[in-house]
Amino acid sequence: MIAGNRTINYLRISITDRCNFRCRYCIPSTPFSVIEHEKIARYEEILRIARIACNLGITKIRITGGEPFVRKDIFSFLEQLCAIESLKDISITTNGSLLNREKIEKLISLGIKRLNFSLDTLDPVKFEQITGRDRFQQVWDAIFTSHELGISPVKINAVILRGINDDEIEAITALTLKYPFHIRFIEYMPMGDSAVEKQQQVLTQEIKTLIESRFGELKPVKKGSNDGPAKKFQIRGAKGIVGFITPISSHFCAECNRLRLTSRGTLRPCLLNNYEKDIINPLRNGASDDELKEIILAALTKKPSFHGLSDPSTKGIPISHMTSIGG
Numbered sequence: 355m356i357a358g359n360r361t362i363n364y365l366r367i368s369i370t371d372r373c374n375f376r377c378r379y380c381i382p383s384t385p386f387s388v389i390e391h392e393k394i395a396r397y398e399e400i401l402r403i404a405r406i407a408c409n410l411g412i413t414k415i416r417i418t419g420g421e422p423f424v425r426k427d428i429f430s431f432l433e434q435l436c437a438i439e440s441l442k443d444i445s446i447t448t449n450g451s452l453l454n455r456e457k458i459e460k461l462i463s464l465g466i467k468r469l470n471f472s473l474d475t476l477d478p479v480k481f482e483q484i485t486g487r488d489r490f491q492q493v494w495d496a497i498f499t500s501h502e503l504g505i506s507p508v509k510i511n512a513v514i515l516r517g518i519n520d521d522e523i524e525a526i527t528a529l530t531l532k533y534p535f536h537i538r539f540i541e542y543m544p545m546g547d548s549a550v551e552k553q554q555q556v557l558t559q560e561i562k563t564l565i566e567s568r569f570g571e572l573k574p575v576k577k578g579s580n581d582g583p584a585k586k587f588q589i590r591g592a593k594g595i596v597g598f599i600t601p602i603s604s605h606f607c608a609e610c611n612r613l614r615l616t617s618r619g620t621l622r623p624c625l626l627n628n629y630e631k632d633i634i635n636p637l638r639n640g641a642s643d644d645e646l647k648e649i650i651l652a653a654l655t656k657k658p659s660f661h662g663l664s665d666p667s668t669k670g671i672p673i674s675h676m677t678s679i680g681g
Contacts, residue, residue: 355411355613355650357623357657364414364582364612365407367400369428371617373420375449376486377472379513379542379550395619395634397431403615403633405438406646412613414443416470420617423452429460436464445470447511450496451489458500470509471497475519476526484518501533507595509536514556523561524568530594538584538597543626558585558598565589565596572596583609601626607660613653621650623657631656 355362371389373380395403404415415435422428436444445468446461461469471493475481478490501508510529514520529535542555566572572587575595584597607624614622619634631653637646 355654357654358659360608360611360657361411362611362613362654362657363411364416365404365412366416366418366612366614367404368418368420368615368617369397369400369422369431370394370420370425372424373449374424374451374487375421375489377474377484378486378518379515389618393619394617395615397427397434399619399634399637400615401431401434402637402643403619403646403650404435406643407613407650408438408440410647410650413441415441415445417444417446419447421449421452422446423448423457429457429464432461432464432466436466443468447472448496449485449489450493451487452492453496453500455499455503458496458503458505462503462505467505468507468509469500469505470511471500472511473497474512474514475522477522480519480522497535501535507534507536509538511538511540513540513542514561515542515550515554516556517554520556523564527565527569527589527596530589530592530596533594535594536584536586536597537594538599540599541602543601555602557603558600559603562587562598582612605660607658610657613650613657621653623653627658629656629658 371394404412417432417435419425432444435441444466446466447470450471450473473493474484478488481490481493482488497508497510510526512519512526514523523539526537530537539558539561541557542550544550544552562572569589572589575586575588577586584599586595586597588595610624614625615633616622616630619632619637620630621633622630631649633646633649633653636649641649
């Protein structure tokens with residue numbers, strides 16, 4: 355599929371807006387309600403949309419939430435998803451707290467070889483302060499069990515916030531010295547009614563400068579064919595990779611190859627733009643595969659060439675909170 359001069363071959367699917375964590379940069383500061391059960395896309399509906407998207411050229415799918423493993427029967431769904439022959443890559447973003455050895459082995463048996471874990475701190479006390487849950491050890495164990503069982507690469511996403519975990523940049527980075535992990539520092543993205551203040555945002559250049567002052571020059575690493583927007587580097591002699599995802603300080607919109615399907619069954623061409631295209635209601639009202647194809651293609655015509663997140667006015671801030679979209 356083509357959007358402007360970009361080839362779109364990557365679909366991110368949020369299968370739930372629910373999460374067992376309450377991360378301060380993800381959950382709105384004001385009370386909110388989860389999406390009503392009947393408004394969440396059913397597995398068979400998601401699979402139908404996924405198959406149609408694959409027929410249009412999607413070769414890579416990432417499953418997200420909320421937290422995907424809070425949804426019942428996820429392994430049955432993943433088994434059917436992995437059976438789509440044209441899919442070359444299926445991965446999952448998770449907080450890891452609900453994964454154990456048995457579940458990770460099951461994922462591997464289905465053909466899923468890549469997991470992204472969200473982990474913003476190495477301090478169990480601070481972990482509970484950030485996530486609202488005392489689950490650090492479960493997440494830590496899931497990361498190292500995945501590594502032990504051959505998940506590769508194990509990616510760890512960290513959002514750095516000033517006054518909260520910015521004192522851990524060096525310690526988190528140091529994991530790459532001993533392990534072949536991909537540590538990715540993601541710039542905080544203000545979404546909806548966020549509980550995080552803008553002045554807490556720490557941008558990539560500051561993080562990169564701190565890392566180089568401690569570990570020496572970061573050498574650029576060439577991107578692979580399945581890589582996303584992260585700018586990848588490596589410390590001399592390290593086993594792992596340090597990556598930076600820069601939606602604020604350096605837009606990567608021109609390289610964006612993804613389309614999102616939200617848990618509500620809407621197509622979202624850009625995470626950081628409020629436009630969404632309903633596909634679930636036409637599907638439920640009897641639309642044919644060809645008609646659903648046209649809806650997908652129509653959504654891509656709205657894929658912007660840049661986002662407005664760095665706009666100083668509030669108009670540039672997406673009104674949806676992250677859990678309702680699926681980052």
